[in-house]
Amino acid sequence: MSEATRATLPSTWPRGLRRSFMLFSTFRQEVADPDRFYSVLATDTAVQISRxxxxxDAVIVDVGGGAGYFSQKFTELGAHCLLVEPEAVPLLDEPMPNFETELERHDWLCRPGRLMPGRTIAGDGMRLPLPDNFADISFSSNVLEHVPSPEALIRESWRITKPGGTIYISYTLWWSLWGGHETSPWHFLGGHYAARRFEKKHGRPPANKFGTSLFGYRIAPMMKIIRELPGAQIHAEPRYYPKWLRWLVFIPAIREATVWNLLVVITKPA
Incomplete structure (x- = not known):
């Protein structure tokens, strides 16, 4: 992509509480208007990464990138982006059909390659089919809580990242208000109970099945794994909150319920 055709990050982007309120209001549109929701979130994430x-010109591996909204944004900004999904089937862009259920909509949106034909490969985030020191940036947004071995995903992200490169990992905390995803807030009474209650009420199981595609992860165990990475420089903060609330991530117990979504940025030593 030439310099002339590259998109650029917005010269101004909401900050502090204004940014948080913008994101929270956009989250409410995820099902009704997913293109708008993910477009705003992808731009915000790119601004965040640019810090x-x-x-x-960076090589970015988007682990578990679903429909490719983040990869699309990174590519527009001039990155060389590769999206990795478990079952990558390159497809051309297509209009969104009508759906009878939210589950059908979710499945269609997550069809790998819908927005990124030709730049998607099949692969497991816990066993990435990529060589060592491949990427400048390894990226995973809200993927960790959906894999049975978060340690494997973290270590694979580390392995494929070049010396001096950056690893961006964010995930939803189980004990936060939205830890159970569509079954929230009943996950506080147990993931299996919340799933049964959801199915009884809606006549179908939740898209995220507890114990199979949704797991209850906390901050402390993840940070322990990350601190074991040799020479890693670690920055952690609440992903959607103002910077001045970063102190929340350092308070045991309280952080599990208040942070909601944890962002960890890891720099691999050069």
Missing amino acids: FARIP
Whole structure:
């Protein structure tokens, strides 16, 4: 992509509480208007990453990137992006059909390659089919809580990242208000109970099945795994909150319920 055709990050982007309120209001549109929701979130994420790493010309691996909204944004900004999904079937863009259930909509949106034909490969985030030191940036947004071995995903992200590169990992905390995803807040009474209650009420199981595609992860065990990475420089903060609330991530117990979504940015030593 030439310099002339590259998109650029917005010269101004909401900050502090204004940014948080913008994101929270956008989250409410995820089902009704997913293109708008993911477009705003992808731009916000790119702005966030740019605090730690340069996006133009970077090789970025988007682990578990679903429909490709983040990869699309990174590519527009001049990155060389590769999306990794368990079952990658390259498809051309297509209009969104009508759906009878939210589950059908979710499944269609997550069809790998819908927005990124030709730049998607099949692969498991816990066993990435990529060589060591491949990427400038390894990226996973809200993937960790959906894999049975978060340690494997973290270590694979580390392995494929070049020395001096950046690893961006965010995930939803189980004990936060939205830890159970569509079964929230009943997950506080147990993931299996919340899933049964959801199915009884809606006549179908939740898209995220507890113990299979949704797991209850906390901050402390994840940070322990990350601190074991040799020479890693670690920055952690609540992903959607103002920077001045970063202190929440350092208070045991309280952080599990208040942070909601944890962002960890890891720099691999050069």
